[in-house]
Amino acid sequence: AQKVTQAQTEISVVEKEDVTLDCVYETRDTTYYLFWYKQPPSGELVFLIRRNSFDEQNEISGRYSWNFQKSTSSFNFTITASQVVDSAVYFCALSDLTGGFKTIFGAGTRLFVKA
Amino acid sequence: DSGVTQTPKHLITATGQRVTLRCSPRSGDLSVYWYQQSLDQGLQFLIQYYNGEERAKGNILERFSAQQFPDLHSELNLSSLELGDSALYFCASSVWDYTGELFFGEGSRLTVL
Secondary structure: OOEEEOOOOEEEEEOOOOEEEOOEEEOOOOOEEEEEEEEOOOOOOEEEEEEEOOOOOOEEEOOEEEEEEHHHOEEEEEEOOOOHHHOEEEEEEEEEOOOOOOEEEOOOEEEEEEO | OOOOEEEOOEEEEOOOOOEEEEEEOOOOOOEEEEEEEOOOOOEEEEEEEEOOEEEEEOOOOOOEEEEEOOOOOEEEEEOOOOHHHOEEEEEEEEOOOOOOOOEEOOOEEEEEO
16 A cells, blocks of 8 residues: 555744654555655645655755655654744655555645744 | 646635636646645645556546646646535646656645635
8 A cells, every 4th residue: 555644743843943754654666756845834835855765875955854764664854953934834755656656645744943 | 936837826616616727837747746735634646647648546536537638738627516625736747757756836726615
């Protein structure tokens, strides 16, 4: 089955705190792709990162970092030194062949960063 | 600006009516996806087209239909509208089929009264 679980519905932090958003996925495929997207209050959806199943190397981009662990089927997203502008809904997504080429999204985690 | 254009941005209509949402993908993108986002809900996959052919289908209602035209733009038709169809409808495009990141339009907000 193709499934993405984001157990954290809402997280509230104070500016400059670090925060980790959890994502757990399910797939029967050995080849699959994982994504994170951001939806700020303005509503548009913005791509953040893509990771394929053969690349478990963690990635850092500025204050953002991603930890991909196949052993636990997790693809977690950490924001270091959070800022008010990070306030948004963050979606984890998965696409694979068994799912019929479609990209499915988790329910999203709403992050509030307070000044 | 993602390069994906959706029209109309806002639409208010009555129950029982039919509407058409339009999407122009980014130049060069062959795949078009449609998603529905209801209030405080996640993104529900509706349907995907790749170069004019239907590639994947989600839990799309029978009252909904879509197509991708030879110029690669896509239309989502919603008929016999119900109150519960009120939502934000996103179109996204990508270069490949399932391997690439999606570029989203700004969405079409449909309100059914």
